[in-house]
Amino acid sequence: MAIIRGCNLPEDLYYYPEKHLWLKPLGGNLFRLGLTPIAGQLAGGKLNAVTIRAKNIGTEVAQGKSLATLESAKFVGPVPAPISGIVKRGNEQLAANPDLVISDPYGEGWIAEIEATKWEEEKASLLTGPEGLAAYQQKLEAANISCH
Numbered sequence: 001m002a003i004i005r006g007c008n009l010p011e012d013l014y015y016y017p018e019k020h021l022w023l024k025p026l027g028g029n030l031f032r033l034g035l036t037p038i039a040g041q042l043a044g045g046k047l048n049a050v051t052i053r054a055k056n057i058g059t060e061v062a063q064g065k066s067l068a069t070l071e072s073a074k075f076v077g078p079v080p081a082p083i084s085g086i087v088k089r090g091n092e093q094l095a096a097n098p099d100l101v102i103s104d105p106y107g108e109g110w111i112a113e114i115e116a117t118k119w120e121e122e123k124a125s126l127l128t129g130p131e132g133l134a135a136y137q138q139k140l141e142a143a144n145i146s147c148h
Contacts, residue, residue, distance in 0.1 A: 002130075004137045007037045007147035010106060014126040016082030017136050022106070023082055023126065029119055033082060034110040035070075037147050038140065040102035044074035047098040052090030052112055060086050061114070063122055068111055070101075083122045085114040 002009050009015070014023040014031075020039035023031045040047075049071040061067045066078035067087055081087075090112045093100060100109035116122070127135050140146065 002133050004133060005140050005146035005148075007041075007140075008106075009036065009133055009136065011129055011133060013106075014082070014123070014128045015132060015136055016080075016126055017139050019080050019082070021079070021082045024106075024110075026113065029085070029116040030088065030113060031083065031085070031116060032110045032113050034105055035079070035101050037102070037105055038145060040105065041147050042075070042145070043070060043072040043102075045102065047072050047101055050079075050091075050094040050098040050101055050111060052087075052094075056087045057089060058086065060084065060117060063118070063125070067114070071098075079111060081114060082126065083114065083116050084118040085116040088113045088115055 002011055020036045021033055022036055023033050026032055047070060050068060052068045056067050061081040063084045064080050067081045068079035070077060070079055091110050093108060101111065103109065
C-alpha cells in the first residue's frame with residue numbers, strides 16, 4: 001500500500017480521482033467500489049448516511065452518473081459510478097454503520113458492486129499501479145489535499 005500525502009492508496013486498485021473512488025476487480029467484469037480516505041477527509045471525517053439507491057440495483061448506470069448518496073455534516077451529494085455497468089448489490093452494512101466507509105475504506109466499507117459493461121472503453125479513464133498513483137499524487141498536490 002502506498003502512502004501519498006498521508007493517505008493509504010493500494011497500488012492494485014483502479015482509481016477515479018475526480019471523485020476519489022476506487023475499484024477492485026473481483027473476477028470477470030465484476031468490480032467492488034468504495035471511497036478513498038481522501039473522500040472521507042473531504043466529507044469531514046464522519047458520515048451520517050450512505051444510501052444506495054434501491055432502484056439502481058439490477059439496472060445499468062452510466063459512468064459518472066449517481067448510484068448512491070453520501071451525507072455528512074459538511075456534505076450531501078452523489079457517489080457517481082466510476083465505470084458504466086449494472087449495479088449488482090449495495091453494502092447493506094452501511095445502513096447501520098455508514099462510518100465503515102471511512103474507518104475501513106478497502107474492507108467492510110465498500111459501497112457497491114458493479115458489473116462493467118464498457119470496461120475496455122472506460123478503463124483508460126482510471127488510474128492504477130505506480131504510474132496511476134503518481135498521477136493521483138499530482139492531482140492531490142495541485143489541490144493541496146491530504147489525509148493529515
